[in-house]
Amino acid sequence: MSRPPPDPAEPRVTLAQVARAAGVSEITASRALRDAANVAPRTLEQVRAAARALDYVPNRMAGALAGGASRQVAVVLPSLSNSVFADVLRGLETRLDHAGHHPILGVSNYDPEQEERLIRDLLSWRPAGIVIAPAASTEGTRRMLAQSGLPVVEIMDIDPPPIDTAVGLSQRAAGRAMAAHLTGRGYRRFAYLGHDIAADPRALARLEGLRAGLADVRARFEEVLTLPGPSSVPLGREGLAALLARRAPGGLAVCFSNDDMAVGAMFHCMAAGLAVPGDVALAGFNGLAIGQALPQPLTSIASMRDRIGAVAADTLLARLRGEEPARSIDVGFALIPGATA
Amino acid sequence: MSRPPPDPAEPRVTLAQVARAAGVSEITASRALRDAANVAPRTLEQVRAAARALDYVPNRMAGALAGGASRQVAVVLPSLSNSVFADVLRGLETRLDHAGHHPILGVSNYDPEQEERLIRDLLSWRPAGIVIAPAASTEGTRRMLAQSGLPVVEIMDIDPPPIDTAVGLSQRAAGRAMAAHLTGRGYRRFAYLGHDIAADPRALARLEGLRAGLADVRARFEEVLTLPGPSSVPLGREGLAALLARRAPGGLAVCFSNDDMAVGAMFHCMAAGLAVPGDVALAGFNGLAIGQALPQPLTSIASMRDRIGAVAADTLLARLRGEEPARSIDVGFALIPGATA
DNA sequence: CTGAAAGCGCTAACAG
DNA sequence: CTGTTAGCGCTTTCAG
Numbered sequence: 001m002s003r004p005p006p007d008p009a010e011p012r013v014t015l016a017q018v019a020r021a022a023g024v025s026e027i028t029a030s031r032a033l034r035d036a037a038n039v040a041p042r043t044l045e046q047v048r049a050a051a052r053a054l055d056y057v058p059n060r061m062a063g064a065l066a067g068g069a070s071r072q073v074a075v076v077l078p079s080l081s082n083s084v085f086a087d088v089l090r091g092l093e094t095r096l097d098h099a100g101h102h103p104i105l106g107v108s109n110y111d112p113e114q115e116e117r118l119i120r121d122l123l124s125w126r127p128a129g130i131v132i133a134p135a136a137s138t139e140g141t142r143r144m145l146a147q148s149g150l151p152v153v154e155i156m157d158i159d160p161p162p163i164d165t166a167v168g169l170s171q172r173a174a175g176r177a178m179a180a181h182l183t184g185r186g187y188r189r190f191a192y193l194g195h196d197i198a199a200d201p202r203a204l205a206r207l208e209g210l211r212a213g214l215a216d217v218r219a220r221f222e223e224v225l226t227l228p229g230p231s232s233v234p235l236g237r238e239g240l241a242a243l244l245a246r247r248a249p250g251g252l253a254v255c256f257s258n259d260d261m262a263v264g265a266m267f268h269c270m271a272a273g274l275a276v277p278g279d280v281a282l283a284g285f286n287g288l289a290i291g292q293a294l295p296q297p298l299t300s301i302a303s304m305r306d307r308i309g310a311v312a313a314d315t316l317l318a319r320l321r322g323e324e325p326a327r328s329i330d331v332g333f334a335l336i337p338g339a340t341a
Numbered sequence: 342m343s344r345p346p347p348d349p350a351e352p353r354v355t356l357a358q359v360a361r362a363a364g365v366s367e368i369t370a371s372r373a374l375r376d377a378a379n380v381a382p383r384t385l386e387q388v389r390a391a392a393r394a395l396d397y398v399p400n401r402m403a404g405a406l407a408g409g410a411s412r413q414v415a416v417v418l419p420s421l422s423n424s425v426f427a428d429v430l431r432g433l434e435t436r437l438d439h440a441g442h443h444p445i446l447g448v449s450n451y452d453p454e455q456e457e458r459l460i461r462d463l464l465s466w467r468p469a470g471i472v473i474a475p476a477a478s479t480e481g482t483r484r485m486l487a488q489s490g491l492p493v494v495e496i497m498d499i500d501p502p503p504i505d506t507a508v509g510l511s512q513r514a515a516g517r518a519m520a521a522h523l524t525g526r527g528y529r530r531f532a533y534l535g536h537d538i539a540a541d542p543r544a545l546a547r548l549e550g551l552r553a554g555l556a557d558v559r560a561r562f563e564e565v566l567t568l569p570g571p572s573s574v575p576l577g578r579e580g581l582a583a584l585l586a587r588r589a590p591g592g593l594a595v596c597f598s599n600d601d602m603a604v605g606a607m608f609h610c611m612a613a614g615l616a617v618p619g620d621v622a623l624a625g626f627n628g629l630a631i632g633q634a635l636p637q638p639l640t641s642i643a644s645m646r647d648r649i650g651a652v653a654a655d656t657l658l659a660r661l662r663g664e665e666p667a668r669s670i671d672v673g674f675a676l677i678p679g680a681t682a
Numbered sequence: 683c684t685g686a687a688a689g690c691g692c693t694a695a696c697a698g
Numbered sequence: 699c700t701g702t703t704a705g706c707g708c709t710t711t712c713a714g
Contacts, residue, residue, distance in 0.1 A: 012490075014691060025701050030693065040699060060465045061402045061411075062691035065706050072445065072466070080434070086427035093421070093448050102463065103446045104413065107434050122443065124401045125413070149353075233634035264634050270611075271636040290631060293574035293605050295612040355707060366685050371709065381683060403707035406690050 013054045021050035033058065064126065073316060074122035075103040076132040078110045078200070081230045082258065084286055084305055085133065088155065091309020092131060099317050101128065110135045110199035119144055129316045131155060136199050151319035153312045157202050158328050165319070167312040167329045171202045174301050174333045175209020178255065178283055181299075181335055183217045187253040187281060190214060192224040193239045193265070194257030195231035203257045206285060210255055221255075223247060231257055236264025240280075241272075249279040253341055259284035259291040259300055266294060266340065281341035292336070299338035307331050354395045362391035374399065405467060414657060415463035416444040417473040419451045419541070422571045423599065425627055425646055426474065429496065432650020433472060440658050442469065451476045451540035460485055470657045472496060477540050492660035494653045498543050499669050506660070508653040508670045512543045515642050515674045516550020519596065519624055522640075522676055524558045528594040528622060531555060533565040534580045534606070535598030536572035544598045547626060551596055562596075564588060572598055577605025581621075582613075590620040594682055600625035600632040600641055607635060607681065622682035633677070640679035648672050 019029035024043055032039045032047035039047075050056075064070045073096055077085045093103055106122055108115035115135045122130070123144070129151040134141075145152045145163050152164040157171045182190070192210065197203040207224070214220050227239050236256060243254070256262040262284030269276050276282055276296060284291050287302030308331050318325045360370035365384055373380045373388035380388075391397075405411045414437055418426045434444055447463055449456035456476045463471070464485070470492040475482075486493045486504050493505040498512045523531070533551065538544040548565070555561050568580050577597060584595070597603040603625030610617050617623055617637060625632050628643030649672050659666045 012691095015693095016691080026691090027693070027702085028700055031700090034693095038699070043699085057461060058465050059406075059467055059691055061406050061467050062706090063693070065400075065402050065406055065708090066691075066693040067706065068693060075446075080427050080431040083424055083427065086421050086424065089446075090421040090448065093446055097447065097459070097462075100462070102466070105416075105430075105434055105444050105446050106438065107431065118438070120398060121438075121441070124399050125443070126400055126402055233631050237634055260631075263631070267634055267636050290574050290601075290604070293578050293608055295608050353707095357707080367707090368686085368709075369684055372684090375709095379683070384684085400707055403690090404709070406692090407707075407709035408690065408711095409709060 012059070013056045015056070015058070018047065018050045018054055018056050021054060022046040069320070070126055070128040071101045072125060072127045073101050073103050073313075074106065074119070074125070074127040074130045074132075076106045076108060076115065076118055076122065076130070078108050078115075078133055078135045079230060080107055081232070082260070083288060084258070084303070087305035088133065088309040088312075091306035092313050093309075095310045095313035095317070099313075101317070103131075108135045112136050112138045112141065112199075116141045116144070123148060128320055129153070131312050131316060134201065136201050151316055153316050155308055155312045157205055158330055159205060160201075162327055165315055165325065165327055165329070167315055167331060168308050169303060169331055169333045171205035172209035172212070174285070174303070175206035175211075176213040177209075177333070177335055178285070178301055179210045179213020180216070181337070182253050182255075182281070182283060182341060183214065183219060185341065187251065187341070188219060189250075189252045190219060190221050191243060191247065191252055191254045192221050192256075193236065193243060193254055193261060194224075194226045195235060195261065196228050197226055197257060200257075206257070222252075231261050233260050233264040233267070236261030237268045238264070240265035240268045244272075244274075244280070249274060251281075253277075253281040253283065255283045256285065259286045259288040259298060262298055262300070262340070263288075263290055263294065266296075266298070276340050283341045287334070287336050291338075294340075296339040297336070299341035300336045302334040302336055304331055304333065353400070354397045356397070356399070359388065359391045359395055359397050362395060363387040410661070411467055411469040412442045413466060413468045414442050414444050414654075415447065415460070415466070415468040415471045415473075417447045417449060417456065417459055417463065417471070419449050419456075419474055419476045420571060421448055422573070423601070424629060425599070425644070428646035429474065429650040429653075432647035433654050434650075436651045436654035436658070440654075442658070444472075449476045453477050453479045453482065453540075457482045457485070464489060469661055470494070472653050472657060475542065477542055492657055494657050496649055496653045498546055499671055500546060501542075503668055506656055506666065506668055506670070508656055508672060509649055510644060510672055510674045512546035513550035513553070515626070515644070516547035516552075517554040518550075518674070518676055519626070519642055520551045520554020521557070522678070523594050523596075523622070523624060523682060524555065524560060526682065528592065528682070529560060530591075530593045531560060531562050532584060532588065532593055532595045533562050533598075534577065534584060534595055534602060535565075535567045536576060536602065537569050538567055538598060541598075547598070563593075567598075572602050574601050574605040574608070577602030578609045579605070581606035581609045585613075585615075585621070590615060592622075594618075594622040594624065596624045597626065600627045600629040600639060603639055603641070603681070604629075604631055604635065607637075607639070618680075618682050624682045628675070628677050632679075635681075637680040638677070640682035641677045643675040643677055645672050645674065
């Protein structure tokens with residue numbers, strides 16, 4: 001049972017070998033394998049046959065170094081614990097792959113320092129562009145991105161002024177829309193329950209939108225409770241229990257930083273025998289599948305994450321083709337009335 | 342508002358410039374920036390200072406082409422729709438990043454053809470190794486991986502004979518353990534409800550384990566229902582509704598291909614007023630957070646996905662250091678008794 | 683401890 | 699339509 005040696009004994013087939021086998025020069029083989037246009041049909045076939053016969057796998061590092069397009073895209077996300085960014089990544093990967101590009105992934109864990117280091121690392125692979133869902137980025141990070149000379153697509157929130165191009169939704173407007181929905185339905189007592197938002201600029205923007213929306217009708221949060229750690233179902237469950245331990249439910253509407261928190265809260269209500277929305281009303285964010293599959297669908301806002309990923313990829317690819325897409329692309333959001341508020 | 346040109350006007354700082362600024366040769370600068378050991382403390386400092394002053398970002402493509410380690414790892418996953426693979430990816434990325442490596446990602450969508458094309462594409466970037474959660478791979482895929490000369494870590498299931506190294510759990514044993522648990526608790530009527538498993542070898546292996554475990558006590562599934570599409574909460578909810586439309590609940594134990602399906606089923610029971618586990622018992626798989634946060638925690642099997650990712654990364658890195666880790670690493674699983682069966 | 687020479691595998695630029 | 703020349707930015711020898 002011998003393993004393949006980590007350092008392959010047999011060197012890989014090179015373009016030169018393909019060219020020799022096809023009886024043409026390297027550059028002709030190169031063209032045949034890429035352009036196909038600027039080459040005689042006859043030689044084209046010969047080169048292709050040789051490549052197939054030799055099981056040729058091009059070395060794109062060499063290609064990119066020699067001046068070809070890089071076809072790698074740096075993707076920096078703050079987290080993978082939350083299905084939100086898995087959805088975005090799925091949309092991204094699908095469209096990039098379709099165009100022959102591939103994501104090199106980095107996860108910042110919402111840590112600005114780690115994000116900066118990560119970008120520097122990814123940049124060293126000379127990607128064709130960058131897609132980033134920023135943490136609370138440092139000034140150094142922004143400068144590095146701006147000076148990279150690469151197309152940069154910032155995703156998720158379109159409100160902050162973009163370095164280059166932004167794709168997403170207005171987190172603030174989404175928060176405001178939810179506040180309007182709740183006040184419109186007659187709620188007058190409000191609380192906010194979120195994960196640790198200090199480092200999560202989008203959650204913070206939504207909270208500000210909520211506050212602004214409440215202020216429109218002279219309402220405000222009785223309590224804003226943020227718990228340490230990433231958003232999760234258990235955190236929402238514990239959080240609501242804690243909140244209700246010191247505050248009467250009676251007609252309270254609780255806004256959550258994310259659907260998974262709200263689902264956890266729903267579970268608490270079920271276990272505690274609280275009527276939703278009779279005793280407490282619950283409003284999530286993101287429109288996750290889990291929330292919509294609850295016996296009572298969750299009141300939420302759909303954030304169209306896979307679409308953000310897909311549009312971000314398309315926008316980046318357009319930039320690489322030399323086009324000039326809009327600096328800011330609003331993918332929008334949709335209020336899901338649900339049945340919990 | 343001018344954007345940075347996609348093709349940067351100002352060429353990037355090169356090692357040669359750093360070397361010149363530091364008053365040493367390229368190779369000395371190169372060594373200083375990597376080894377630090379084989380260089381005089383004095384020159385080391387000069388080179389570092391120069392690099393910092395010039396804001397030097399190494400070009401790893403050039404480095405890898407010249408014979409340096411590649412430090413990119415191809416990661417091929419069948420899906421990102423399910424939090425299972427997001428968890429694995431998180432574990433992978435964390436450990437790889439820690440060692441200065443980065444994942445290039447590909448998603449096969451459980452399609453063998455796509456998987457093969459994907460691997461070929463990723464191989465063209467000359468990664469240092471490959472981590473793959475295989476779809477129902479083609480023979481061509483296996484040959485390509487074996488002949489790549491690269492360390493290959495196959496993750497999730499350790500039962501099939503590995504090409505090189507496997508990290509995961511015995512899906513079959515896990516299925517069997519769940520069957521033993523259920524029969525041990527006295528259940529005698531069984532049904533299986535899964536997503537489309539034709540292309541999902543792990544789900545299939547678990548189903549076979551379940552069957553084997555039932556056969557041990559001369560029991561069998563009354564019905565094996567697989568629904569098209571990936572596993573999801575709504576699919577489980579609809580699936581159980583469909584199943585119970587033609588089959589009396591009375592003491593039926595339903596095994597699901599995944600926890601999200603089982604959670605959906607739980608929601609159906611809540612909405613339909615069915616007692617769990619009185620009328621129907623539910624058993625999931627994977628031990629997802631959502632299942633454990635339900636008012637009644639879900640009976641399931643914890644599959645330790647982030648650990649699989651982390652161990653897979655460590656194993657690959659060990660191979661790259663020239664070590665010889667075991668061909669097959671069992672990360673294990675744990676039965677979660679829960680309260681739904 | 684430092685350097686000179688050579689070349690990784692490929693492609694752009696210019697010729698024919 | 700095809701080839702020649704040069705070089706991408708770095709690291710591996712091999713010498714001092």
